[in-house]
Amino acid sequence: QKEVEQDPGPLSVPEGAIVSLNCTYSNSAFQYFMWYRQYSRKGPELLMYTYSSGNKEDGRFTAQVDKSSKYISLFIRDSQPSDSATYLCAMNGAGGFKTIFGAGTRLFVKA
Amino acid sequence: DAGITQSPRYKITETGRQVTLMCHQTWSHSYMFWYRQDLGHGLRLIYYSAAADITDKGEVPDGYVVSRSKTENFPLTLESATRSQTSVYFCASRTGGSSGELFFGEGSRLTVL
Secondary structure (H helix, E strand, C coil), rough: CCCCCCCCCCCEEEEECCEEEEECCCCEEEEEEEEEEECCCCCEEEEEEEECCEEEEEEEEEEEEECCCCEEEECCCCCCHHHHEEEEEEEECCCCCCEEEEEEEEEECCC | CCCCEECCCEEEEEECCCCCEEEEECCCCCEEEEEEEECCCEEEEEEEECCCCCCECCCCCCCCEECCCCCCCCCECCCCCCHHHHHEEEEEEEEECCCCCCCCCCEEEECCC
């Protein structure tokens, strides 16, 4: 079993839809939770960062962490064609130097 | 330019040949990482380095060698390339601590025939 599970999709939605992306994990030591966005033929870039449980909002993006369920989510409101990319969840533990990534979910937003 | 650069961006080689992928960062970040990205597996850590002359294995180190004689450079060598090493390789760096953001290069796409 992988430490981090993420549905690879692809996920196709119409412009303006609310998108929900999710990951589950098995290591209860994880404390830092991130979402990276990767455009085609580019390197990943940090999109959202959350420490421990709770919500964090940044514009159209909201990240949620539920440590009791070992479940993290990324919501995208009013999705745009420019949001079409692969979204990777990532996490690591306190004192841990190695970031563990999910498989990534490919998202297509249709105009 | 400031940032993290990888070379070559594209490489085709044959089974059994040695290949070196280069990575250079201008931020003086302590930590540097090599990941490979394959469909269905996401990013898997090959090797990482906490500082010059300090390296350690990640999740999938077999068949790879790294060195870090200078803080800014972290080359990855495939000593005898195999077809299973066909992949996209990403170098990343970050400052110290477990919460630091990873900064990625643009990737090196390697095909082993």
